[in-house]
Amino acid sequence: MSRTSRDAVRFSKITLRNWKNFPDVDVALQGRVFLVGPNASGKSNLLDVFRFLRDLASPGGGFREAVNRRGGVSAIRCLAARRYADISIRVVVEGSESTPKWEYELTFFQDNQRRPLIRREHLLRNGSVMFERPNEEDKRIRNVSPRPILNR
Numbered sequence: 001m002s003r004t005s006r007d008a009v010r011f012s013k014i015t016l017r018n019w020k021n022f023p024d025v026d027v028a029l030q031g032r033v034f035l036v037g038p039n040a041s042g043k044s045n046l047l048d049v050f051r052f053l054r055d056l057a058s059p060g061g062g063f064r065e066a067v068n069r070r071g072g073v074s075a076i077r078c079l080a081a082r083r084y085a086d087i088s089i090r091v092v093v094e095g096s097e098s099t100p101k102w103e104y105e106l107t108f109f110q111d112n113q114r115r116p117l118i119r120r121e122h123l124l125r126n127g128s129v130m131f132e133r134p135n136e137e138d139k140r141i142r143n144v145s146p147r148p149i150l151n152r
């Protein structure tokens with residue numbers, strides 16, 4: 001069965017906190033998006049979020065590899081990040097009414113040894129939780145819920 005344009009999905013929203021030169025961005029994406037702006041305004045950094053998500057999901061990829069490809073957490077984190085140093089990415093993927101709406105959120109930081117660590121990971125499908133970290137097992141293993149999740 002081939003996919004038709006009715007079955008196609010697309011990124012419809014992206015929210016970034018402390019991603020490269022974006023301290024706080026919340027953008028609704030239309031069916032067609034053009035990135036226009038002067039040099040060093042963040043066009044490539046915005047596109048890199050989508051490459052980062054691809055690296056997370058690619059075989060041989062994963063969280064640690066995606067962060068390492070960008071030079072570590074400190075190379076990703078916005079220089080303006082002071083009080084709240086966590087990096088957060090949230091995307092909404094949707095299509096027609098017959099396709100599920102997906103929401104994915106990842107929040108991470110680096111510890112004192114400069115290791116990238118996941119603080120929160122959350123996946124929804126049509127509003128139902130499909131995956132959430134920290135989960136009960138994470139809390140049990142670490143015995144304290146606010147502690148970060150070690151990277152995968």
